[in-house]
Amino acid sequence: MAFLADALSRVKPSATIAVSQKARELKAKGRDVIGLGAGEPDFDTPDNVKQAAIEAINRGETKYTPVSGIPQLREAIAKKFKRENNLDYTAAQTIVGTGGKQILFNAFMATLNAGDEVIIPAPYWVSYPEMVALCGGTPVIVSATQENNFKLQPADLEKAITDKTKWFIFNSPSNPSGAAYSYDELKALTDVLVKYPHVWVLTDDMYEHLTFGDFKFVTPVEVEPTLYDRTLTMNGVSKAYAMTGWRIGYAAGPLELIKAMDMIQGQQTSGASSIAQWAAVEALNGPQDFVAKNKAIFEGRRDLVVSMLNQAKGISCPNPEGAFYVYPSCKGLIGKTAPSGKVIETDEDFVTELLETEGVAVVHGSAFGLGPNFRISYATSEDLLEEACRRIQRFCNNCK
Numbered sequence: 001m002a003f004l005a006d007a008l009s010r011v012k013p014s015a016t017i018a019v020s021q022k023a024r025e026l027k028a029k030g031r032d033v034i035g036l037g038a039g040e041p042d043f044d045t046p047d048n049v050k051q052a053a054i055e056a057i058n059r060g061e062t063k064y065t066p067v068s069g070i071p072q073l074r075e076a077i078a079k080k081f082k083r084e085n086n087l088d089y090t091a092a093q094t095i096v097g098t099g100g101k102q103i104l105f106n107a108f109m110a111t112l113n114a115g116d117e118v119i120i121p122a123p124y125w126v127s128y129p130e131m132v133a134l135c136g137g138t139p140v141i142v143s144a145t146q147e148n149n150f151k152l153q154p155a156d157l158e159k160a161i162t163d164k165t166k167w168f169i170f171n172s173p174s175n176p177s178g179a180a181y182s183y184d185e186l187k188a189l190t191d192v193l194v195k196y197p198h199v200w201v202l203t204d205d206m207y208e209h210l211t212f213g214d215f216k217f218v219t220p221v222e223v224e225p226t227l228y229d230r231t232l233t234m235n236g237v238s239k240a241y242a243m244t245g246w247r248i249g250y251a252a253g254p255l256e257l258i259k260a261m262d263m264i265q266g267q268q269t270s271g272a273s274s275i276a277q278w279a280a281v282e283a284l285n286g287p288q289d290f291v292a293k294n295k296a297i298f299e300g301r302r303d304l305v306v307s308m309l310n311q312a313k314g315i316s317c318p319n320p321e322g323a324f325y326v327y328p329s330c331k332g333l334i335g336k337t338a339p340s341g342k343v344i345e346t347d348e349d350f351v352t353e354l355l356e357t358e359g360v361a362v363v364h365g366s367a368f369g370l371g372p373n374f375r376i377s378y379a380t381s382e383d384l385l386e387e388a389c390r391r392i393q394r395f396c397n398n399c400k
């Protein structure tokens, strides 16, 4: 009898964590490495949020909380959905988890039976297919293309829907591509979804606040209110408020689903950290100027990175609408010989050679289900980004 569960054979370790680990190891050996693999803002959590946590500790808010979250945070979440997305949810229809990750996992855990299919557009965030598989479901990957700016086409969504489809996962702005769907682009997808009432929508709005220029963020229920009864709208404070380590994510949706997720969480972690929940109340209810300031900084970095990458021989980099990632193609380098003498056959070869030769750590596109591409996280200083892009240009020039 095997000791480890069969479910483990269905999952892979996270490629993004593996890249960060490799970069750390090279650094520890004294190599000059620029890490562009991590998916977290390089800013500090705003002071008012930190202060709210300190005050919560001093008030003694250090005990177990209700499983779905403290009432003050669930009220703040309901208000956020009304204020920013024009969605009507009561506090009872919301749930707070230990990061958006827990929300997603528990939504799958609460709903998936063996054979249930979950449609995941590629390129996708690495955890979606793995979570679906761990929970016994079947990931159905539907590819977008770089020509369509990595956006899923409605006909391809429709082709992927079967009687077994339980969820469609939507993520805009996207990790890893940074692509964000406009109102019309999203409406074209929701027009397909309204025809299939058995398909639920899980929208991961984690990067909502990071869109650039005059792009206007939209979420599925806002665009198609009839999806309200079969959509879970997920969000969190990690990316918008530079709070990745606080581990607070949240969602709103139909009461029956929220109750099922509450039951699972009650036998799992119970409520999220009491202190972090009070910090999240301040993040959602307090001043929002931090968000706009950081968005402007990210936009400047995106412009720099896109422009420099498009000057690298063999690289083509679309200009994404949001998040803090770019997802350039390295197709022009496939078949070339790297300075080490190795022939680059895949995007994984490309990122490995780039790291070994120039000390720049990025993540290969095949880890996100679409290549040959690679993901750069530009959540680091302009100086470092400029230096990293110069090294990428040099590496590409030296591939023959």
Ligand SMILES: Cc1ncc(COP(=O)(O)O)c(C=O)c1O
Pocket: 039, 098, 099, 100, 101, 102, 125, 171, 174, 175, 204, 206, 236, 237, 238, 244, 247, 248, 249
């Ligand atoms: C698309 C997407 N969804 C969800 C998450 C999870 O965020 P957290 O668990 O930090 O709230 C991440 C984090 O990288 C992400 O990129």
